[in-house]
Amino acid sequence: MMSENTQEILLIEPQKNQGKLYQKTLRQAGYHCQWFSSYSQAIASEDTWPSLLLCAITDWNESLVEHFAQLRVQYPDARLVILIHFSNSELAAKAMCLGAEDFFLSPMDPELLLQHVHGLTGLSVLNDVIAEDWQSRRTLQLAKRVARTQATVLISGESGTGKEVLAQFIHRHSPRREAPFVAVNCAAIPTSMLESILFGHEKGAYTGAVNSRVGKFEQADGGTLFLDEIGELPVELQAKLLRVLQEREVERLGSRHVKSLDLRVIAATNQDLKQKVSLGEFREDLFYRLDVFPLSWVPLRVRRDDILPLAKFFIDRYREELGFQCKVQITEQARSRLKNYSWPGNVRELENVIHRTLILCNGEVINAKDLLLADEDCYEPMIGTTDPFNPDIPTKECKETPPTAGISNEFQPVIDALQRFNGHRTKAAADLGVTTRALRYRLAKMKEQGIDINSVLSASIVS
Structure with missing residues (x-):
């Protein structure tokens, strides 16, 4: 089994008691964790190569934006997660726009912290290979x-x-x-x-x-x-x-x-x-x-006998994280839907779909409509069901899947730049202030999440 001590975490937490508790918890679990009480101290340190940045936010100011930018430059291959000290959706949204991939409310129970970190570092996935x-x-x-x-x-x-x-x-x-x-x-x-x-x-x-x-x-x-x-x-x-x-x-x-x-x-x-x-x-x-x-390592659409076992694995993983008390069942129609989907984003897309489905579905059963998988004619759920994001609003009939459906704030600036320059990658990269190589990497991430950039651009030209 892989030794957990290869994972390095940089923790920025201005509250002394909380910082000490989080650091102790992570170190006892086998992680290398360095704790700093300020962003300036963390940026000045150059003796670590963290794979995960845990950054606490208590308020919003311009210096925080600059600190985030410096951290992204200094640790470009580290994952960035925010710890928010009070429930504030506007604060969370601003942090996500600066490159954070997730946020958690703090303070939190040490066991919950470990649960989050295990999921982020992927250690639980690597205990075995499906x-x-x-x-x-x-x-x-x-x-x-x-x-x-x-x-x-x-x-x-x-x-x-x-x-x-x-x-x-x-x-x-x-x-x-x-x-x-x-x-x-x-x-x-x-x-x-x-x-x-x-x-x-x-x-x-x-x-x-x-x-x-x-x-x-x-x-x-x-x-x-x-x-x-x-x-x-x-x-x-x-x-x-x-x-x-x-x-x-x-x-x-x-x-x-x-x-x-x-x-x-x-x-x-x-x-x-x-x-x-x-x-x-x-x-x-x-x-x-x-x-x-x-x-x-062949695509998931080729090794179809792995799809359902992987889906079960991710259900068990996120069921515990989301606090589900009972086992989650998958209907036969949902199983068929999973096995017959093309999975352009492969295993990573399957994991995202399962995670999203467990958040949205009510009860202990996953139906085909809960998966929200795009097909040739329409985006699930179909006519006669309700919008899972707003149960009071019935879904409308559709003949074509909106190509921009599901595009997050993280990818929208890339879409906008490519649309401004009619798909020209080099010009779009220059407009975004990144290298063409960095832009290609971002486009690859979009493809992994099932976003067809060519369809998006074609739709914008037609409209």
Whole structure:
């Protein structure tokens, strides 16, 4: 089983007693938790690589907006969650617009805090891998065999299929299971910061480097380094990565000292790397260095025998979180609906659908209409039912699913920018103030959640 002590959490809580309690609770559960009583202290600290930011908010001011922006730059691959000290929907909405993916009311019971954090870090999901379909079982059998070796593994598959889950599975079944598992999403980190994040830097290596920092390679020493979305790695860094893989040693930016490494590298991609090689966008020698043992995690629509077991797993997980006392049943029609849906967002979309359904459905039974899955003609629920968001308003007949249905505030600015420039990615990225690579990553996240950007843009042109 994966060691929980690889998860790092940065906690910002101005209330001393609450901060100490949360930190103690998280540390006793095996997490690395650093607590700061102010945002300025947290931003000044550079000796941690958190995978989760827990940030308390007691009021709203302009300095808070600036602090959030600095945290997102300093920790681009960390998940951001807000702790709100009183029930204030306007405050929560503002925080979500600044990049937070969720919020919780604080103070909270320590057990509830752990429940939330377990869900955010994904540790509960990784206790076991759901694999009922024969293709999944075959992939796991191959993964178990390669896990016992030191071979580099390249995992391919669509976004949301669970490539990191498979990488974790390999790590847990390897001789390195007690050592760190360190994950890096190469698409989520700005190009200007990626080299420092991967290889580390010394104090004064560049403007703003006020302290030395350990890179991800050094963090993973003795264990496993997972490089997700490796196809997005800039060409200028591919040569340096190749050298590290060949020589098994790393040199921090601004340092002349070379550190030997003992680690296993697992890479993952949702792209055709061979095609990128032929286009000159990915080094051929690096591709063959990574592609020692290739594994493919097929889409959920192909391994349909996994759908219902996964749905049950997520029901059990979120049922407890939402406080359901009784077991939740799925009707035969709902089971059929789940199995026959195409799942463009794969396992991640299935998890989101189950979570949403449990929040919306009343009672202990999930019906087909509760799933709110889009089909060819209409968006569930159908005619004759009521709107689940407002039971007093009957649903209207529809002939076409609104392409913008379900688009959150997180994605709306991207949609607006693409519409302004008729779908031109480069111009839209410049307008948003991000790189085209960052925009592609955002579009991939939208696809995972079932948002067809081409349909959205086409609808706006027609209208």
